[in-house]
Amino acid sequence: MKKVLIANRGEIAVRIVRTLREMGLGSVAVYSTADRDSLHVTIADEAICIGPPKSTDSYLDIERMLQAAEVSGADAIHPGYGFLSETPEFARRCEEAGIIFVGPDSAIMKKMGDKAEARRTVKAAGIPVIPGSEGVVESIDEVKEVAADIGFPIVIKAVSGGGGKGMRFVHDEQSLGKQYKDARKEAKNAFGDDRIYVEKYIPKARHIEVQIVGDSKGDAVHLFERDCSIQRNNQKLIEEAPAAVLADATRADITERTAAAIGRLEYAGAGTVEYLYVEEEDAFYFMEMNTRVQVEHTISEMITGIDIIRLQLEVALFGQFDIRQEDIEMKGFAIECRINAENPAKNFMPSPGSIDRLHFGLGNGVRVDTHVFRGYQIPPDYDSMIAKIIAHAPDREKAIRKMRHVLGETVISPIDTTLDFQHYLMNHPKYMDNTVDIKFLENNEIIE
Amino acid sequence: MDVEKIRELIKLAKEEDLKVLRVGDMDTEVHIETKGSGDTVVTEHGGKDKSSADGGHNGLHTVKAAQVGTFYTHKEENSTENFVEAGDKVASGDQIGMIEAMKVFNDVLADADGVVEEVLVGNGETVEYDQPLVTLRPKED
Numbered sequence: 001m002k003k004v005l006i007a008n009r010g011e012i013a014v015r016i017v018r019t020l021r022e023m024g025l026g027s028v029a030v031y032s033t034a035d036r037d038s039l040h041v042t043i044a045d046e047a048i049c050i051g052p053p054k055s056t057d058s059y060l061d062i063e064r065m066l067q068a069a070e071v072s073g074a075d076a077i078h079p080g081y082g083f084l085s086e087t088p089e090f091a092r093r094c095e096e097a098g099i100i101f102v103g104p105d106s107a108i109m110k111k112m113g114d115k116a117e118a119r120r121t122v123k124a125a126g127i128p129v130i131p132g133s134e135g136v137v138e139s140i141d142e143v144k145e146v147a148a149d150i151g152f153p154i155v156i157k158a159v160s161g162g163g164g165k166g167m168r169f170v171h172d173e174q175s176l177g178k179q180y181k182d183a184r185k186e187a188k189n190a191f192g193d194d195r196i197y198v199e200k201y202i203p204k205a206r207h208i209e210v211q212i213v214g215d216s217k218g219d220a221v222h223l224f225e226r227d228c229s230i231q232r233n234n235q236k237l238i239e240e241a242p243a244a245v246l247a248d249a250t251r252a253d254i255t256e257r258t259a260a261a262i263g264r265l266e267y268a269g270a271g272t273v274e275y276l277y278v279e280e281e282d283a284f285y286f287m288e289m290n291t292r293v294q295v296e297h298t299i300s301e302m303i304t305g306i307d308i309i310r311l312q313l314e315v316a317l318f319g320q321f322d323i324r325q326e327d328i329e330m331k332g333f334a335i336e337c338r339i340n341a342e343n344p345a346k347n348f349m350p351s352p353g354s355i356d357r358l359h360f361g362l363g364n365g366v367r368v369d370t371h372v373f374r375g376y377q378i379p380p381d382y383d384s385m386i387a388k389i390i391a392h393a394p395d396r397e398k399a400i401r402k403m404r405h406v407l408g409e410t411v412i413s414p415i416d417t418t419l420d421f422q423h424y425l426m427n428h429p430k431y432m433d434n435t436v437d438i439k440f441l442e443n444n445e446i447i448e
Numbered sequence: 449m450d451v452e453k454i455r456e457l458i459k460l461a462k463e464e465d466l467k468v469l470r471v472g473d474m475d476t477e478v479h480i481e482t483k484g485s486g487d488t489v490v491t492e493h494g495g496k497d498k499s500s501a502d503g504g505h506n507g508l509h510t511v512k513a514a515q516v517g518t519f520y521t522h523k524e525e526n527s528t529e530n531f532v533e534a535g536d537k538v539a540s541g542d543q544i545g546m547i548e549a550m551k552v553f554n555d556v557l558a559d560a561d562g563v564v565e566e567v568l569v570g571n572g573e574t575v576e577y578d579q580p581l582v583t584l585r586p587k588e589d
Contacts, residue, residue, distance in 0.1 A: 033577070071518060
């Protein structure tokens with residue numbers, strides 16, 4: 001019997017153990033001393049403590065992960081999301097150690113982790129990108145040339161960037177010189193890398209992403225798309241599948257183009273291509289590709305009936321890929337609300353502690369992915385997401401209605417959670433009308 | 449599930465000449481695969497027993513594993529001589545064992561002075577992070 005080590009914690013580790021069990025495969029959990037009583041430790045076949053609470057000495061420590069894989073005799077490692085899931089070095093070390101990494105090979109992961117390289121790669125494969133420089137710009141004159149071509153406003157971004165560092169919005173040529181210098185300086189300070197590139201600035205858009213699974217041999221299928229426009233500081237709060245805003249022809253075009261392009265890259269396993277979608281232009285612009293399973297993979301599973309974790313494992317462990325695009329059908333509409341242990345009234349301050357009362361409003365078409373239980377202590381060391389509540393119904397309106405009463409019935413106390421905040425959003429007129437974009441929460445003064 | 453029950457299942461699998469036998473209840477699943485003559489693989493899901501040895505009580509000091517790996521009490525591969533035995537006096541910094549992982553050997557050192565009360569892990573056993581390895585009785589002045 002093959003054994004898979006799960007290099008993760010929380011709900012996704014629980015989720016992966018369950019599919020391994022369904023497939024008759026062995027599971028090895030790893031945990032830090034803060035997670036001794038966590039659910040993934042209890043339900044896995046084996047569990048190995050790998051380090052102290054600090055992630056850099058446990059869940060992010062490549063050495064310790066590989067040691068745990070070695071002593072447990074695991075054949076493969078599933079990285080989940082976050083932590084080491086998009087670290088090419090980890091995938092490479094697994095490859096060297098003869099352990100199967102459940103994901104794409106380290107080379108393509110590395111390409112997709114470099115923003116300029118990712119843009120160049122997917123553009124060549126046939127994916128629409130935001131107009132801008134072809135890779136890195138070396139001088140201010142080059143920036144001027146690009147701006148003349150695509151028109152102001154433009155945005156200057158750091159190649160190694162993230163979290164808005166090294167990013168500058170430029171509205172005219174007069175301020176370009178200063179903004180260019182500032183962006184490079186900031187990038188140098190933040191990432192030790194002052195390479196920058198230029199894109200057209202898109203002021204208003206939705207976040208729509210396409211779920212794909214590749215067979216590593218040139219083919220890939222898509223599991224349709226998700227709309228994740230409801231965000232706070234780039235953190236998704238609500239996700240929907242499919243994206244109700246898209247016309248059928250637009251949906252068919254973007255999902256098929258994406259699957260074909262990713263197939264061409266000989267991509268292995270699950271991945272997500274994230275786009276900005278501009279409704280007025282009916283146009284998609286590539287943002288980035290995530291080379292791992294996503295938090296919100298659940299809603300794609302609900303509308304297609306396909307277990308994405310199982311597909312990942314089949315491709316990685318057995319080189320098996322017997323799913324055909326024409327067999328994948330979309331049924332109904334699914335919404336996911338992420339429930340975080342945070343206090344929305346105090347600027348979403350984390351609220352770790354003990355869960356004394358717990359009840360989920362379950363029922364027909366309701367799914368809850370969680371690692372919490374009554375008596376569980378939420379450690380202060382990790383992400384604050386404690387549950388994903390998913391409602392599946394024939395259409396968007398019915399799914400919203402279902403989600404409302406599920407959230408209303410659910411009790412998680414005495415810690416603070418985003419339950420009520422999510423319930424409020426489910427009743428917001430603009431959300432109900434589906435006239436939102438990625439700045440919905442900021443622009444409607446729902447959050448500061 | 450108790451060992452006797454599993455033994456019975458293995459016997460049954462052999463008697464009936466089964467290749468695979470899988471039996472489960474609420475939280476335990478036993479999967480038995482027979483490999484030709486008498487070579488049997490048994491895996492059991494669920495119901496792990498967690499090591500409860502944590503030292504710390506009775507005024508004892510516990511030396512714990514700093515990493516995951518294979519613990520060695522023997523000084524050399526071909527010898528049965530242990531780094532320490534119960535009753536040995538050790539000083540902080542003395543070697544009491546080794547942990548091997550990814551073909552790298554790391555010395556395990558005592559982090560206090562004392563007399564070895566018990567070596568909790570056998571030679572060649574797998575250890576996890578923070579697992580108690582050796583208990584020491586601190587020196588009394």
